[in-house]
Amino acid sequence: VTVLIISCPCALGLATPSAVMAGSGKGAEYGILFKGADAMEATARIQAIIFDKTGTLTKGEPSVTDVIAVNKFDRDEVLKLAAVAEKHSEHPLGEAIVQAYRKTSGEPEDATSFNAVPGQGVTARYANRQILLGNRKLMAENNISIEAIVAEAERLETEGKTAMFVAVDGKAAGIVAVADTLKETSPRAVAELKKLGIQVLMITGDNQRTADAIARQVGIDRVLAEVLPEDKAGEVKKLQAEGLKVAMVGDGINDAPALAQADVGIAIGSGTDVAKETGHVILVKDDILDVVAALQVGRRTLRLIKQNLFWAFGYNTLAIPLGMGILYPFTAQMVSPELAALLMATSSLSVTLNTLRMGGFVPGVRRVKTGGAS
Structure with a gap:
């Protein structure tokens, strides 16, 4: 016992x-x-x-820090086209671009077509113009030359910013840079x-x-x-x-x-x-x-x-x-x-x-x- x-x-x-x-x-x-x-x-x-x-x-609250324009585009136009392309995107970077445009110019117009390319960016059509917004891979796959602005993109990237290339009708239009805190x-x-x-x-x-x-x-x-x-x-x-x-x-x-x-x-x-x-x-x-x-x-x-x-x-x-x-x-x-x-x-x-x-x-x-x- x-x-x-x-x-x-x-x-x-x-x-x-x-x-x-x-x-x-x-x-x-x-x-x-x-x-x-x-x-x-x-x-x-x-x-x-x-x-x-x-x-x-x-x-998780990115904001636009830089807008660079080339090839006779101006900064306001580059931001506008980027905002139109990203208006229906759910990506945080896209939302940051749309918010930046709203602060200065109101609601961006709707694109007539929109397509998100996973891991690359977005494509959209607006006012009979084809807009591409994304990374180097998206530009390369669409035969867009970015040599004139790639050095600027690299400078922004070394500062911890995400540089997105904007192209219109097959030609580079500029860069939109976004950074998160x-x-x-x-x-x-x-x-x-x-x-x-x-x-x-x-x-x-x-x-x-x-x-x-x-x-x-x-x-x-x-x-x-x-x-x-x-x-x-x-x-x-x-x-x-x-x-x-x-x-x-x-x-x-x-x-x-x-x-x-x-x-x-x-x-x-x-x-x-x-x-x-x-x-x-x-x-x-x-x-x-x-x-x-x-x-x-x-x-x-x-x-x-x-x-x-x-x-x-x-x-x-x-x-x-x-x-x-x-x-x-x-x-x-x-x-x-x-x-x-x-x-x-x-x-x-x-x-x-x-x-x-x-x-x-x-x-x-x-x-x-x-x-x-x-």
């Missing part, structure tokens, strides 16, 4: 669920929602994180992740020059540029093939396949419902410092689970031989059923008290005086 009582696996049964519950509660306290214990454990084991650029590292917390979040030993990458559809400029500002060394939306999941797979546990952080519908492919998909709360449905972790606030906090909560929870299991197994390892009478030859004393019950309760209490320590945990990145990694 004593052995049966003393070997009750209560502490073992409490070890993991209690820690997971405490970790989930602590995450929720900071606006971090883990979709189950698996998501929390996977978060704790992450080795590399890929950030989508637009809306994740940046505010980095979130204030992005550089610090990247620095904190590096302190945790995490490899940080950025993925974007921008060309390499623009992407490198943004990455330098935020402190990211490895950039995956000119990646089409449908190819993002493939880039995650490549990292996983290197043996890395990969997290993907994104907010848009285009990020959903990559979020699903990653070991941990982290969806920004301000993003689309599709991204949040696909993600394993949801950040309620639009602050990527919470990515760091999620890792710190996950790691602390995993450490707590290991501690609880140590105490639970340690108790059984020591207590069961005592209940069997291993000390009887030396003391002529046996453990009574009452004492066995007390020891069993004490083991459960030790696990519970250890778990309650999570209540006082504050992720390092959220402390008033930021300390080291936790």
Whole structure:
């Protein structure tokens, strides 16, 4: 009877669920929602994180910064034609162009035809003129010469701006440059992740020059540029093939396949419902410092689970031989059923008290005086 009582696996049964519950509660306290214990454990084991650029590292509110005109076009005409072409586009860069035109000239007119070319730009027809707005690939595929303005485009790109070429009736008309603003917390979040030993990458559809400029500002060394939306999941797979546990952080519908492919998909709360449905972790606030906090909560929870299991197994390892009478030859004393019950309760209490320590945990990145990694 004593052995049966003393070997009750209560502490073992409490070890993991209690820690997971405490970790989930602590995450929720900071606006971090883990979709189950698996998501929390996977978060704790992450080795590399890929950030989508637009809306994740940046505010996702691009604005027009430069308009350049060539070949007898003027700046107002270039912006007008670009706005007409992008009026029915749902792309953030297109919306930025339309907003810039509205501020000075009102509502742009409707194009008679419109076509979005994934990964390249848009084509439209207006007032019997064929308008192209997009990147170098779109210009090349339509045999548009941009030699006269490519140097200007490269200059803009080294400043972290996205340069879009405008062509009318087969001739280059100019450039519209758009830039997005980095979130204030992005550089610090990247620095904190590096302190945790995490490899940080950025993925974007921008060309390499623009992407490198943004990455330098935020402190990211490895950039995956000119990646089409449908190819993002493939880039995650490549990292996983290197043996890395990969997290993907994104907010848009285009990020959903990559979020699903990653070991941990982290969806920004301000993003689309599709991204949040696909993600394993949801950040309620639009602050990527919470990515760091999620890792710190996950790691602390995993450490707590290991501690609880140590105490639970340690108790059984020591207590069961005592209940069997291993000390009887030396003391002529046996453990009574009452004492066995007390020891069993004490083991459960030790696990519970250890778990309650999570209540006082504050992720390092959220402390008033930021300390080291936790």
